[in-house]
Amino acid sequence: MEHNNNNSNRPKRNTSKPAPRSGRPERNTRPERNSRPEKEGRTPRSSRSGDEKPFAKPRRKPDTPRTEQTDKKPRARKPMQRKPKTPPPTPKAYDGTIRLNKYIANAGICSRREADKLIAAGSVMVNGTVVTEMGFQVHEGDVVNYGGEVLRSERKRYFLLNKPKGYITTVDDPQERKTVMMLIDSACPERIYPVGRLDRNTTGLLLFTNDGDLARRLTHPSTGVYKIYHVEVDRAVTRDDMKKLLEGIELEDGPAHVDDIQYVEGANDKRIVGVELHSGKNRIVRRMFEHLGYNIHKLDRVVFAGLTKKDLPRGRYRELTEQEVGYLKMI
Numbered sequence: 001m002e003h004n005n006n007n008s009n010r011p012k013r014n015t016s017k018p019a020p021r022s023g024r025p026e027r028n029t030r031p032e033r034n035s036r037p038e039k040e041g042r043t044p045r046s047s048r049s050g051d052e053k054p055f056a057k058p059r060r061k062p063d064t065p066r067t068e069q070t071d072k073k074p075r076a077r078k079p080m081q082r083k084p085k086t087p088p089p090t091p092k093a094y095d096g097t098i099r100l101n102k103y104i105a106n107a108g109i110c111s112r113r114e115a116d117k118l119i120a121a122g123s124v125m126v127n128g129t130v131v132t133e134m135g136f137q138v139h140e141g142d143v144v145n146y147g148g149e150v151l152r153s154e155r156k157r158y159f160l161l162n163k164p165k166g167y168i169t170t171v172d173d174p175q176e177r178k179t180v181m182m183l184i185d186s187a188c189p190e191r192i193y194p195v196g197r198l199d200r201n202t203t204g205l206l207l208f209t210n211d212g213d214l215a216r217r218l219t220h221p222s223t224g225v226y227k228i229y230h231v232e233v234d235r236a237v238t239r240d241d242m243k244k245l246l247e248g249i250e251l252e253d254g255p256a257h258v259d260d261i262q263y264v265e266g267a268n269d270k271r272i273v274g275v276e277l278h279s280g281k282n283r284i285v286r287r288m289f290e291h292l293g294y295n296i297h298k299l300d301r302v303v304f305a306g307l308t309k310k311d312l313p314r315g316r317y318r319e320l321t322e323q324e325v326g327y328l329k330m331i
Contacts, residue, residue, distance in 0.1 A: 097137040098153065100124065103144055107151040108191045108210030115212075118146065154190040158320040158328075159208040162312045169197035169206065184208055184317050195219060199283060204229070204301030205309055208317075214328060218305060223331060224278040226259070228303035229285050233294040236270035237263075241292050245275075249291055253281065256288055274302075305331060 098106075101115035104124065109115065115124075122130050125145040126138060138144060144151045163169075167178045171193055180194055187208070195207040195215045209215055218225050248257035260276040275285060286296055302309055306327060312318060320328075 097139050100126065100131060100136040100138050100144070101134075103138045103153050104146065104151060105212040106153040106156075106210075107144075108154065108193060108212060109146060109151065111212040111216040114216070123147070154210055156211045156325075157188050157190045157192055157209060158211065158325050159184060159187050159192060159317050160307055160309075160312065160320060161206045161208060161317040162309050162314050163198055163203055163206045164315045165201055165203050168200045169194050180206060183315060187317060187319075196280070198301065199286070199299070202299045202301065203314065204299075205304040205307060206301075207304060207307070217331065218328065219280065221280050225280070225305045225331065226276060226278050226303070227301060227305075229275045229277075230264060230272060230298070230300045230302055231275055231285060231289065231296060232269075232272045232298040233289060233296055234271070235294065237273050237294070241294075242273070244292065245288060249288060251287055251291060256281065256284060258288070276303075 100119060101112040104110065104115035104118065105112045110118070116134060118124055119134065119136070120132060122132050123146060124131055126136070126142055128143075128145075161180065161184055163180055163183070167180050167183065169180050171179070171181055173179050184192070190210050192208040192210045193215075195209060196219050198204065198206055207218070217223055242261045245258045245261055248255050250256075256279060258275050258277045260274075262274050263270055264272045264274050277284070281287075285299060289296055307320075307324065
């Protein structure tokens with residue numbers, strides 16, 4: 001059977017490139033990669049060895065073959081010798097004694113530093129004998145006397161009172177006026193006393209404790225315990241006067257200023273402002289506002305050293321938590 005070869009009848013495809021148009025360069029006329037001209041001082045690519053990286057420093061060949069290096073025996077490591085742990089020091093056994101200054105501080109009289117001054121002055125007696133020796137140890141059963149009163153070392157107690165108006169801050173009043181001790185007398189059997197003071201007409205937070213060291217630290221000017229007061233005066237407090245209190249005013253005992261002052265949020269009354277300050281001067285808030293011509297109607301301390309009167313009604317007290325006591329001791 002004869003097969004017709006139709007391909008022979010088809011016209012052959014012209015594979016020759018057309019002539020370039022006049023005025024235009026021919027396409028695909030870029031030089032090949034290897035035909036680029038090499039710069040002077042550079043080794044041509046064709047002459048580089050396959051193992052050598054371009055522009056890389058030649059590797060330094062080891063002096064000895066790798067096979068000889070592996071024949072060496074590894075060095076034996078010495079076992080690590082740990083130093084024996086030093087045993088902790090054995091705590092000193094309690095022998096029933098306590099330093100006299102600490103005994104006095106635990107009794108709530110004063111701090112240990114101030115107790116040293118009382119001892120040096122000969123104001124303390126132990127078992128009927130005046131003691132002036134620093135570091136004197138009090139034994140169980142010893143009778144310590146100060147100011148005609150027998151002292152008892154007690155555990156530390158801490159209470160917070162929301163003081164009402166009309167009570168003075170003192171332990172004993174010769175005029176038999178109402179004192180803050182009447183409000184907290186049944187709080188604990190230990191003898192506690194107020195830390196700092198509030199005026200008779202000032203309300204708010206007042207701390208009580210028998211911890212002499214903590215009381216001294218919180219009341220010392222260098223500690224800078226911050227306090228916040230709500231102040232209500234007889235007329236609207238102006239912005240200019242608020243600026244003066246921030247920048248500082250001159251009182252009879254020196255300059256004084258507040259750290260912050262704002263209108264109390266939610267009061268809708270520009271006669272009520274909140275004042276934050278660290279100063280511990282006597283009646284400092286009243287004296288600053290009176291210096292600017294204001295008469296204070298109400299003065300309430302709402303924050304003292306981070307403690308607030310939340311859930312503490314007026315005239316009531318509560319004992320501080322361990323966390324609150326720990327915070328006060330870190331101040």
